[in-house]
Amino acid sequence: MQVPASWPVYDLTADPSRCVLFDQHAVYLGTPGVDQNCPPRAYGRTEALLIQPEQASVPAGTQELGTDTAAFSGPMNANETTRHTVQFTAPGPGVEVTATYGSGAAQIRSILSGARMTAKSAAKAPAAGNAQAVPATRTAGSSGSSAAANTSSASATSELSVQQAQGLGVDTCTVPSAATMSDWLASPYRVISTYLGGANWACTYGDFSASWVSQVAAEGWQFIPIWVGPQASCTQLTNTTVIDPSNAAAQGAAEAASAVAAAQEFGYGQGTPIYYDMESYNNSDSACSQATLTFLGAWTAGLHSAGYLSGVYSSAATGIADLASQYTNSAYQSPDDVWFADWNDNPVLTNPYAPAADWQGAIMHQYYGSHDETWGGATLSLDSDVVDAAVAGEPGTATGQPTVTDEPAEVAVTPGNAGRTQLKIQAGSKLSTIHWQVQPPAGITVSPSSGIAIVSGSGQVGISLNVTGASSLASGRYDVPITVTVNGKQTTGTYLLVSDGTAIASSVVLYAADTSSMAIAQLEAQQLALPASNLTGDFATAWADDASGNDLVIAVGVAASNALFHNACGWANPANEAIGHTPFGYPSVPLTAGTGGVFEGADLSTDAANQALSEQFAQYALAGTIPNESAAQPLGSLTPADTCLGSASVPVP
Known part of the structure; x- marks a missing residue:
């Protein structure tokens, strides 16, 4: 194949961690690795090629060529134009080719039709234990099974069912390997996104297959199936296929059908949700907003008719705001669940753009954008989510x-x-x-x-x-x-x-604003061998410690968390801030040190839960480990309320 000289060529055998991305011009040679170093998200398609060894089975809908490539000089079929992907196998040279395109359909056709066949060369036997020896990968845009072992994927694994997930989730563009997922059982996360495909998904499937799903589900993981099809016509993304406003309903229904077909291949059974990824767009353009709503309404109707639940991911201020405007409209097909993006580092399930009465128990929040985390010795690039919504999982996952x-x-x-x-x-x-x-x-x-x-x-x-x-x-x-x-x-x-019971200097400060929480904090300080100065019931002291950035303040109990987040009681503080306002926020990810203006809130609904959560936060800060990694107790805090519950100064016993 001849491609423009400016296109880089990547050898995936030499660099198995290379992320195969179809949003940039490139040629990828070899089988995509099972642990690609991909960004958390990548959207859009442009002209690119993936050329890998021919798989033992041909994905459904893939052309199998004879001795020439003349077929590529003609028009593309409906599947190819919908997915902006052409896929074929060439048994002669023994390769499988995935070609993607954005606006350059003619260019990719020219490259393919000009390809020259050669004889198959002798393949070098893979080393024992090589993860690439029996690849379990799928290439983006394919509509068939991934590998020989997964030809009958739905029958080869237990069919997944709908479940209610509560806790923390991981969003990655390409799934980690099954081995990495096992390593990440050391993390507080138990829910992960799984991209099913779509014309605007720029990544590849990596290790994602029906067997991967079966293995990972058995370990207690739950899944958020995602489909990335046409975007709003006023999208802020580049190199993307967009909705045709005059044909929005038909497009939405067609995308639902394609997503259902892909979901079934991985074992996602009827009743499970599929979330449409509609990235942020300019919703001040009323015509664009209306077409997007029409599209998403048809998406929901199409999934419902196939027996699946409908979900939508979007920016809180654009797609979710538009959907919320239609929530009480009985003539509109609202999604069953929504997933809003608002990177405020605040793991809560409330948002000004999603009224509290809407989607109760059916909402997710992507609260923390692109970053790396390491658990069990394995590092991933991800977005973080807090979840209280429908997902997919193996029957009995919660107690499996x-x-x-x-x-x-x-x-x-x-x-x-x-x-x-x-x-x-x-x-x-x-x-x-x-x-x-x-x-x-x-x-x-x-x-x-x-x-x-x-x-x-x-x-x-x-x-x-x-x-x-x-x-x-x-x-x-x-x-x-x-x-x-x-x-x-x-x-x-x-x-x-x-x-050993001897006080050891530390930057961890435990702050309590009521007597029951102080008892928890005191016991915690004794067992952690924290100096007496690292335990306080004084609001002004906790404020100063948090503002300094030198200490990691853990607010033990709801009263302390409310105080540091709102100062609802109007207590005196070093900055002389008025009642109802503080400069502090909090993440739910565990921290090892203070960063200034951030505290951690062990503020759940019972003393026992607050004790467990304060132990988790404190132990991670001191030792880098989580004491209780059960899926039943993920890290996470409640939203502090603007309510005065404690005292400005609680004596330390």
Whole structure:
């Protein structure tokens, strides 16, 4: 194939982490890697080529060529024009080609029709254990199965069902490998986006396949299926296919049909949602807004007629605002769930553009944009979401795998003496053999250090652990990993933080504004070996610590969180700010240090939940680990209310 000299050529065998992107001119040679280093999102199509070894099975709808490429000199078929993708296999040279285009359909046709066939060369045998040896990838825009092992994908795996997810979600353009997903069981996330395709999705499927879905779902992950088709005609994106306002309804229905076909290949059964990705657009253009609403209404109707739920992702101020304007219009087909983007680093499910009465229990918020996070030793580029909406998962995902549901996150032991804690394991939906093992560092002894239990149904196993410090135990904090495997496969990695009881300097400050929360904070400070100065019940002190940027302030309890976020009581503060206003915000991602103007809120609905969340935040700040990584207790805070609940000064006992 001859392409313009300016197009870069990438060897994916030499660089398996290279992200295959179709929003830029390029030629990619080889099978896309299962762990591509992709940005969280990439949209649009332009002229590009992916040339990879021929797969054992041909994706449905893919042309299989003979000895020439003359067929590419004619018009494209409807599938190719809809997806802006041409895909074919050439058995002679033994390759599979994916060609994408934006406005240059004639150029990509010319490149393809001018291709020259050669004889197949002898293939080098892949090294043992090479992840590329039996590729489980699909190429963007294909409408068929991904690899030989997945030719009958829907029948090869349990069909996914609709579930209600609550917690934190990950949004990546290309799914991580199954191995990375296992590593990320060490994270607070349990929901991940899975792009099904669409003409404006610029990435490739990577490791995404029916077998990937089956394996990852069995570990307790849930999925947000996404389709990226035509964008609003007044979109702010470039190189994108856009809605034809005169044909918006027909286009919306056609996209729904294509998305359903793709969803079924991956095992997403009827009743599961599919979210349409409608990026931000200029909704001051009333004609464009109306056409977009018409398109999305037809999208919803098309999914409903096929037995699927409808979701829409968009900017809060544009697409979601337009949809909210139609929510009470009985003549309009509103989506079942919405997913709004508002990068305010505030993991809440409320937004001025989505009235509180709309989409109750059916909303997601993408609150934190492009960034890297590392969990279990694996790093991903992602957007972060907080979720209370319909997703897809394996039947019984929420209880499908046993989980570590509780253990005191910290224990203080003096040299030569012992402390006690308890490990609790909640059974899953199936009979399981559970192995657990403690791996204490030198100077710490845990007894028993390992064990086996068989649990099923609603059963729970409680294991008492005696933690002893050696007589020569040095002052410090000790991170003690506890691994749990189910039926021979690791599912959870948890940690116990042990200190010798001697106060150790730290930048973590615990702030409480009511007596019950102060009791939690005091116990936490003792077990973490925090100095007395790192525990405060004084609002002005917490304010100064947060504003300095030198300390990470954890607001323990709703009263403290409300105070730092709103100052609803009008308490005196170093900045002399009036009632109802502070300069502080908070993220739900765990932090290791103060950044100035940001605190962490352990402000859930009960004292027990606040204690668990403060333990999670504090332990991550001190040791970089999360003490309880059960899916039942993800990191996350409630929205602080503008309500006065506590006191300006609570004495430290």
